[in-house]
Amino acid sequence: MKLxxxxxxxxxxxxxLLIALFMxxxxxxxxxxxxxxxxxxxILEGGRVKPLDSLARNSLLVIHSRQGFRFxxxxxxxxxWILDVLxxxxxxxxxxxxxxxxxxxxxxxxxxxxxARNYFSLADMAPHLEEIEKQASLAQGKKPQARSRFxxxxxxxxxxxxxxxxxRNTLQLTETPGLAWEIQSLGTPEATTRHQALxxxxxxxxxxxxxxxxxxxxxxxxxALAAGNTGGPLHPxxxxxxxxxxxxxxxxxxxxxxxxxxxxxxxxxxxxEALGHATKExxxxxxxxxxxxxxxxxxAFLALCxxxxxxxxxxxxxxxxxxxxGAIVHTLGLAARIILQGRPPxxxxxSSAVFVGWGAVILGLITERMYRKGFGTAVxxxxxxxxxxxxxxxxxxxxxxxxxxxxxxxxxxxATHVVTITIGYSxxxxxxxxxxxxxxxxxxxxxxxxxxDKALTDMTYGIICFALFFSFIGTVLGGIWADQSWGRFWGWxxxxxxxxxxxxxxxxxxxxxxxxxxxxxGIMVMAIFGNIITACSWFGVNMLxxxxxxxxxxxxxxxxxxxxxxxxxxxxxxxxAPAKFWQEKPHGKA
Amino acid sequence: MIxxxxxxxxxxxxxxxxxxxxxxxxxxxxxMCTLAQVDLGTVGAVNAYMRSFFVWHQFSFLTFPxxxxxxxxxxxxxxxxxxxxxxxEIKRTWSKAGMWLVHSGLVILFAGEFVAxxxxxxxxxxxxxxxxxxxxxxxxNAELALIDVxxxxxxxxxxxxxxxxxxxxTIAIPGxxxxxxxxQYFPNxxxxxLQPGAPASQATAGVGPSVAVVEKPLxxxxxxxxxxxxxxxPLAGGRSYGTWLASVALGAPQSFTHxxxxxxxxxxxxxxxxxxxxxxxxxxxxxxxxxxxxKNFSSLVQVMNPSRNESREVLIYMNQPLRYEGKTFYQxxxxxxxxxxxxxxxxxxxxxxxxxxxVLVSLGLLVHFAIVLRRSLKRRQDQKEA
Numbered sequence: 001m002k003l004x005x006x007x008x009x010x011x012x013x014x015x016x017l018l019i020a021l022f023m024x025x026x027x028x029x030x031x032x033x034x035x036x037x038x039x040x041x042x043i044l045e046g047g048r049v050k051p052l053d054s055l056a057r058n059s060l061l062v063i064h065s066r067q068g069f070r071f072x073x074x075x076x077x078x079x080x081w082i083l084d085v086l087x088x089x090x091x092x093x094x095x096x097x098x099x100x101x102x103x104x105x106x107x108x109x110x111x112x113x114x115x116a117r118n119y120f121s122l123a124d125m126a127p128h129l130e131e132i133e134k135q136a137s138l139a140q141g142k143k144p145q146a147r148s149r150f151x152x153x154x155x156x157x158x159x160x161x162x163x164x165x166x167x168r169n170t171l172q173l174t175e176t177p178g179l180a181w182e183i184q185s186l187g188t189p190e191a192t193t194r195h196q197a198l199x200x201x202x203x204x205x206x207x208x209x210x211x212x213x214x215x216x217x218x219x220x221x222x223x224a225l226a227a228g229n230t231g232g233p234l235h236p237x238x239x240x241x242x243x244x245x246x247x248x249x250x251x252x253x254x255x256x257x258x259x260x261x262x263x264x265x266x267x268x269x270x271x272x273e274a275l276g277h278a279t280k281e282x283x284x285x286x287x288x289x290x291x292x293x294x295x296x297x298x299x300a301f302l303a304l305c306x307x308x309x310x311x312x313x314x315x316x317x318x319x320x321x322x323x324x325x326g327a328i329v330h331t332l333g334l335a336a337r338i339i340l341q342g343r344p345p346x347x348x349x350x351s352s353a354v355f356v357g358w359g360a361v362i363l364g365l366i367t368e369r370m371y372r373k374g375f376g377t378a379v380x381x382x383x384x385x386x387x388x389x390x391x392x393x394x395x396x397x398x399x400x401x402x403x404x405x406x407x408x409x410x411x412x413x414x415a416t417h418v419v420t421i422t423i424g425y426s427x428x429x430x431x432x433x434x435x436x437x438x439x440x441x442x443x444x445x446x447x448x449x450x451x452x453d454k455a456l457t458d459m460t461y462g463i464i465c466f467a468l469f470f471s472f473i474g475t476v477l478g479g480i481w482a483d484q485s486w487g488r489f490w491g492w493x494x495x496x497x498x499x500x501x502x503x504x505x506x507x508x509x510x511x512x513x514x515x516x517x518x519x520x521x522g523i524m525v526m527a528i529f530g531n532i533i534t535a536c537s538w539f540g541v542n543m544l545x546x547x548x549x550x551x552x553x554x555x556x557x558x559x560x561x562x563x564x565x566x567x568x569x570x571x572x573x574x575x576x577a578p579a580k581f582w583q584e585k586p587h588g589k590a
Numbered sequence: 591m592i593x594x595x596x597x598x599x600x601x602x603x604x605x606x607x608x609x610x611x612x613x614x615x616x617x618x619x620x621x622m623c624t625l626a627q628v629d630l631g632t633v634g635a636v637n638a639y640m641r642s643f644f645v646w647h648q649f650s651f652l653t654f655p656x657x658x659x660x661x662x663x664x665x666x667x668x669x670x671x672x673x674x675x676x677x678x679e680i681k682r683t684w685s686k687a688g689m690w691l692v693h694s695g696l697v698i699l700f701a702g703e704f705v706a707x708x709x710x711x712x713x714x715x716x717x718x719x720x721x722x723x724x725x726x727x728x729x730x731n732a733e734l735a736l737i738d739v740x741x742x743x744x745x746x747x748x749x750x751x752x753x754x755x756x757x758x759x760t761i762a763i764p765g766x767x768x769x770x771x772x773x774q775y776f777p778n779x780x781x782x783x784l785q786p787g788a789p790a791s792q793a794t795a796g797v798g799p800s801v802a803v804v805e806k807p808l809x810x811x812x813x814x815x816x817x818x819x820x821x822x823x824p825l826a827g828g829r830s831y832g833t834w835l836a837s838v839a840l841g842a843p844q845s846f847t848h849x850x851x852x853x854x855x856x857x858x859x860x861x862x863x864x865x866x867x868x869x870x871x872x873x874x875x876x877x878x879x880x881x882x883x884x885k886n887f888s889s890l891v892q893v894m895n896p897s898r899n900e901s902r903e904v905l906i907y908m909n910q911p912l913r914y915e916g917k918t919f920y921q922x923x924x925x926x927x928x929x930x931x932x933x934x935x936x937x938x939x940x941x942x943x944x945x946x947x948x949v950l951v952s953l954g955l956l957v958h959f960a961i962v963l964r965r966s967l968k969r970r971q972d973q974k975e976a
Contacts, residue, residue: 047878047885205880216879406884410909469955476699476948485909487920487936488710489944490703492636497624501617508613515606541624 005314012303013321016296020329024287030080032253037260038244039079040282041267042274044218045204047403049271051278053285054399055204056082059167061396063160064097069119071095085167087248089174093122098160102153108135122164132158169201171221172245179221179242186229195229198222207237208271236266281340289333290354294388296326297361301381304374316374323368323377326384327361334358341401344415346422348402350394352538355419357387359426360433363463367434371455379433387429413481421474421499425534427467428502432531432568434460435524439575457520460527461513467530468506475499498537505533521575528572532565603668604675612669619645619662641707663707670700688958695950702943710938713862714922717870717889719929724867726917726935728860732818732838734770735861736763737854739845751860752777752818760825768848771823773833778806778816781839791835792821796844796855798835818857824848866895866915871903873931875924887921889931906933 026036039053056078057067068077076084076095084092096119100106106118109128125132136158139151147155172179173194185191199222207219219227224235240263247256267275300322307315334345334354346352364380394400408414438456478499479489490496509526512518518526543558602608623639630638639645643664644657677693680686713726731752738746748763755761755775762769773792784791784802793799798821808816819837823830824846831846836857845854872890877883888907893900893914906912911920918941922934 044880047881047883218880403878403881403883403885406886406908409885413909465959469959472955473948473952476944476951479944480948481909483941483944484911485920487712487911487918487922487934488938489706489941492620492623492627492632492640494624494627497620501620504613504617504620508610508617511606511610511613515610517607517610 005311008314009317009321012318013325016299016322016325017328020287020289020292020296020325023292024283027077027079027286029253029257030077031251032257033080033083033248034257034260035077035079035083036282037257037264038083040275040278041206041263042208042271042278043204043206044216046399048401049218049274049277050399050401051282051285052082052204052206053079053278053282054401057285058399059163060097062398063099063164064119065099065396069095069097082167083248085164086171087245089168092168096121096124098122098125098157098164100153100157102150104150105153105157108132108154122161125161129161132161163203166201166203169198170203171206171241173198173201178249179238179245182225183228183234183238183242186225191229192226195222195226198225206241207235208267208274210235210270236270237263240266277340280336284333284336284340287333287336289329289336290388290391293326293330293333294385294392296322296329297381297385297388300326301378301385304378304381307374316377319374319377319381320368323361323365323381323384326381327358327365330354330358330361330384330388337401342411343404344411344419346418347404347408347414348400349539349542350391350397350400352418352422352425353387353391353394355422356426356429356538357384357391359423360384360387360430363426363430363466367430367459367463371459373452373455375434375437375456375459379430379437383430383433407485410481413477413484417474417477417481419474420470420477424467424469424471424474424499424502425538427463427470428506428530428534431460431463431467431527432529432534434463435527435575436571438524439528439571443574443577453520457523460523464506464509464523464527464530468503468510471499471502471506475503494541495537498541501533501537502530505530525572525575528568528575532568535561535564600675603671604679605672606676608668609672609676612665612672615660615665616662616669619659619665622659623662666700666703670697670704673697673700685961688954688956688961691950691954691957693954695947695954698943698950699947702940702947705940705943706938709940710936713935713937715868715919715933715935717868717891717931717933718926719870719873719931722867722869722894725861725863727858727862730816731860732816732857733860734820734822734836735854735856735858736766736768736770736824737856738766738851739854740851749861755820755822766826768824768826768853771825773821773823776803776805776817776819776837778808779819779837779839780804780806780817781819781837793833793835795832795846796834797840797842798833801835801840803835803837820857822855824853824855864915865897866893866900868893868919868933870931873924873928875928887924887931889921889933891919 029035036053039051039056041052042049043052043055045055060067060069060078060081068075069081070076071094081092081095081097084095098120100109100111100118100120108131109120109125111118111120132154135151135154139147139155142151144152168174172182176182176194182191182194199220202220202222205218205220205223207221207224209215209217209219213219219235221238221241224238228234228238240259243259244256244263247253247259264275300319303315303322304319307319337351337354338345341347345358346355360383361380364376364383366376368374368376368380370376404414434456438453438460441452441456475496478496482491482496483489505526509518509523509530512526513523539557539561543561619639622645623635626635626638640662642661644661645659646655647658648655673693673696677690677697680689680693682690713728715723715726717723733752734750734755736748736750738748748766748768750761750763750770752775755772756777758772758775760769760771780803782802782804784800788802791799791801791803793801803819803821806817815838817837817839819835819839821833822836823833825831826848831848834844834855836844836855838857838859840857843854843856845852847853869892870889871892874886874888874890876885876887878885886908888905891904891906891912893902893904893912895901895915904912906919906921908921911918913919916937916939918936918938919933920936921931923932924930925932
């Protein structure tokens with residue numbers, strides 16, 4: 001038992017890291033087909049070269065909200081799914097991947113809400129496709145903000161069906177016998193029309209540029225066929241692709257795996273660095289460091305909660321060790337994104353959530369080293385878990401490593417302004433989280449413990465100073481960036497205003513404490529309010545749909561934000577409840 | 591007695607309590623301004639809440655608007671006084687050096703915002719590929735231009751700003767025998783074809799007689815322009831040349847001839863001529879491969895300045911403006927199938943102030959935190975030793 005207590009903390013951390021490592025290992029073959037090898041092939045989509053695996057995962061997330069589904073008694077992952085969509089459309093059409101939650105949309109396709117989530121295949125929806133398209137085109141005439149719940153849901157469903165339809169028609173037209181037949185039919189009367197259709201429907205380009213073309217001119221199958229139709233040389237990747245399609249459709253795993261080797265050789269000849277880059281990204285995709293990190297933070301938080309009732313010393317150390325393991329996985333994930341993308345850590349809303357969580361965890365680790373009371377660990381684990389959960393939800397909207405639009409295409413400003421302001425968010429959230437811990441503790445722990453209270457107040461105060469520093473510098477750097485790109489330092493744009501509010505609020509807290517207007521509890525209540533301000537400035541301004549910074553309207557998130565604000569108001573009330581509510585508790589109604 | 595009041599006022603003005611109240615008011619204003627942008631547009635909301643001394647509200651039961659809240663200009667003014675007063679009060683010791691730097695940096699930041707609010711001039715330059723342009727034009731202010739086009743190699747331009755037109759009356763054009771009588775001025779109007787049977791137009795010459803003009807309220811919504819229009823009557827040598835309709839909404843040139851000299855009459859966005867000229871040599875609109883996602887916009891411009899004997903090429907692109915002769919030229923927009931580039935032009939004498947402030951405040955905070963950290967480390971050391 002003594003031995004267990006001695007080795008539990010670091011043993012559990014090492015175990016967590018081993019699990020994380022295990023996730024990154026390649027998966028086996030599906031039905032004998034090397035689906036992983038196929039998904040590792042590089043493609044051009046959304047302006048960047050990535051493995052097909054990334055596209056498969058992101059598309060399945062968009063369509064299905066998860067990266068896998070059950071079909072005919074087996075779990076089908078993204079790599080096998082994309083092969084079915086590309087080469088066995090008749091099977092893919094039967095797979096129940098479209099998730100529909102909205103009751104009115106369910107009514108439209110003649111189904112009822114049976115459970116929390118309803119899954120449908122394209123075949124299920126086939127009789128209603130025309131109606132879905134009609135309703136969606138009606139709703140698309142309106143601005144996203146003006147759409148009703150039903151209209152948003154129907155547009156969303158239509159977009160997902162359209163994405164599926166494009167994927168299915170990227171390498172071969174569904175209504176034709178396949179790519180091999182298409183190559184044989186080159187030069188026949190109706191070939192041009194089909195090539196045109198293939199080009200229009202293609203969602204990605206799979207054929208690397210040949211020496212005769214520019215370095216970025218990847219080709220879609222339709223483009224390559226059109227080039228071959230006019231008598232030019234056939235792209236060397238077309239024949240292997242056609243063979244792969246035939247082998248996969250016929251269920252011939254051996255031929256498929258052999259031809260895959262041939263295609264690898266072609267890709268390696270034409271674009272030697274692309275395959276290596278794609279392999280790295282595939283490993284990153286498989287490892288899912290942020291999902292693993294989220295899970296480890298969750299376990300760390302549980303361990304710490306148990307430490308309050310059982311074996312306090314050991315479990316507190318275990319929680320700290322687990323938090324450190326989570327932080328390592330989280331950090332490696334961030335580093336991998338930076339390397340893969342060639343960009344600073346924060347480039348969009350998704351990565352800002354990942355980074356805010358990382359900042360809070362690192363700050364929490366430092367606080368725990370300084371005070372060793374377990375609060376740093378608890379708060380950091382909770383903050384890390386919450387922000388990675390937010391990130392997971394934001395990540396279902398598509399490629400999280402999308403290309404940066406013109407004005408954002410500046411690594412210098414992304415590295416300075418965006419990173420500092422995001423650290424400011426982390427600090428404000430962490431201060432708020434400690435304040436919440438303080439408030440709850442006041443009510444749960446009966447013993448009056450001024451020393452711990454003082455330590456928590458010091459932590460919060462210190463972190464608010466830290467947050468003020470970074471949010472102020474970040475805001476001013478943002479102004480300077482705006483001066484460089486739009487010609488004015490400050491324009492009262494909603495996002496700028498949001499950043500300013502965080503600065504002002506933190507400044508008010510510090511000044512109010514200096515005058516003596518607030519002490520312990522006052523600081524804590526104000527720190528919790530800081531959570532509301534930060535959340536509004538982070539996500540709320542995107543919902544207004546005005547200004548230069550509004551990169552996307554999110555209707556779903558509106559309810560989440562409202563709920564969050566309400567919860568913080570309640571916590572402020574709990575924190576501010578007078579002493580009699582908590583001091584007399586142990587004695588009951590004496 | 592007066593002295594004590596003055597002292598008390600000064601004490602109030604520099605108190606930290608006032609700081610907190612002012613910061614809270616500013617927060618409230620920022621929130622209101624942000625929400626108001628949905629309806630008013632950015633410019634409208636900023637003018638109502640930020641660039642005003644009071645926020646005015648028109649109650650339905652009153653005939654005049656009443657101030658309901660202090661505007662950010664007023665709050666900013668008090669905050670500046672408060673800040674200066676407080677800064678002067680900070681002890682002049684090394685331990686407070688950080689705070690000194692931070693607060694003087696803030697004073698400079700506020701000053702920068704005031705300078706920008708008062709003195710910044712925003713204009714733009716629209717050039718097509720191959721074209722040479724030697725003026726910038728306003729986004730919203732208009733002018734009535736009379737252009738003497740008699741000499742085919744040289745245009746002599748006389749212009750009357752819209753602020754002068756708004757006053758009405760007869761305006762003599764210096765340097766010419768002409769004067770212009772303003773018959774009616776519209777800050778914003780909608781022009782349409784005059785329907786048969788509608789009352790006749792005031793205009794007697796040019797395209798005016800076939801156009802109906804309806805006055806519209808001024809708009810402040812982003813991306814909407816006021817269609818400044820006016821009925822004007824050129825007079826010269828005791829005779830009238832008829833009443834003309836001039837409007838920024840009209841494209842066709844209108845002209846008349848007086849004593850052998852031909853004048854083109856037009857209402858256009860106000861221009862400021864420059865002692866130098868830009869020629870657009872190339873405009874690029876790069877996208878990421880296989881997508882429509884813009885990667886970069888850039889304008890290759892030949893800058894020609896005879897007074898400085900200068901002629902050189904400059905590439906203006908995203909995040910890389912050209913600062914030249916007190917003006918800054920930014921890549922702002924494009925059009926006409928990527929053959930036209932719009933550069934926005936900003937003239938702000940205080941543009942450097944935020945940079946100075948940023949350096950001062952960052953430095954100040956670092957110094958202050960270093961001092962505090964040293965003090966707390968020393969205290970811990972003392973505790974250990976005790």
